[in-house]
Amino acid sequence: AQSVTQLDSHVSVSEGTPVLLRCNYSSSYSPSLFWYVQHPNKGLQLLLKYTSAATLVKGINGFEAEFKKSETSFHLTKPSAHMSDAAEYFCVVISQANNLFFGTGTRLTVIP
């Protein structure tokens, strides 16, 4: 079975400071993992995905995530937060049946 756990439901950072959104996964096989972002009243946009190639994955808008098998983690980071980064972020694992399992989400607030 596959699942993801997002450890923080809310994260607040000041503009210009680093962002860390935490995600741990559980999978019975080598997983494919994704981060999606959802802006208010909008659909979901893919930030990045890990598919067993390089463990450090670079995404759009300056985000990146590192797959750490020993820690079963796939945390999302960004060196410097921008006001436009304020949104809901979902860590996602894909099942063998090709269905996506979403975490409960982390709401990122950026303080000016």
Add this chain to the structure above:
Amino acid sequence: NAGVMQNPRHLVRRRGQEARLRCSPMKGHSHVYWYRQLPEEGLKFMVYLQKENIIDESGMPKERFSAEFPKEGPSILRIQQVVRGDSAAYFCASSSTSGGTDTQYFGPGTRLTVL
């Protein structure tokens, strides 16, 4: 290349009415997925379809909900006799293959409100 399109974007129904949600996948995509997002929650998988076939409907409620993806036209998610608990955002995604690494691209969602 247009993305995944969903309509309507907002739908209001009274209890007992039917709701029909449409999803047009990206051009060249033949795999469609429906997800539901209840308020303050993440998305939950409902159903996975290919053209004229339901591949996995393990996330669909047993009653009142059905989905189709005909040979021609959009995929339809149909909810009969809606109840207040059906109020949610319904998202459709599409992919070009069924491979485990293939990206699912999401539409903007349909927000269903049941009065």
